[in-house]
Amino acid sequence: MTRYKFGDHPGWAAFFAGLMLGSPSVRQALNSLQTGDLIVPVPLSAARMESRGFNQAWELASALAKQSGSAGNSDAKLLLRVRDTRPQTELAREARMANVKGAFQVDPLRLTLLTGRRVVLVDDVMTSGASLFAAAAALRQAGAAHITGMVLARTPAS
Secondary structure, three states: OHHHHHOOOOOHHHHHHHHHHOOHHHHHHHHOOOOOOEEEEOOOOHHHHHHHOOOHHHHHHHHHHHHHOOOOEEOOOOEEEOOOOOOHHHOOHHHHHHHHOOOEEEOHHHHHHOOOOEEEEEEEEEOOOHHHHHHHHHHHHOOOOEEEEEEEEEOOOO
């Protein structure tokens, strides 16, 4: 997993998506999407994207959409990271929510795409859930009717 995220190996996304689709809850969430519903990755900041070269959550979201044959459309540009934040791994559990509060926003020119839609929000790893919660709050505020969070791995909260 570390090589995938930090070692410039985006090709692992298809394999990991296949593993995720082996979970009945993942399959059910994707199968519930209707035409026009969305599969959205948790975005990276511009600085992190530049240093990493790819967004691992986007690679997963895209692979999940392709492999599942769901009606949902993957969209890497709908949810934006509008503020660079410290890496969550550097922070204690209590500081993580404050770190990502207000860090995400839906593209203002595309707000109408979310009204009444179901969204599957994809990230690679979840520890405290702070990033997923903050991203989901931005989607909800923009009008998403239902949001399902989906992650590849869960790490113990520190």
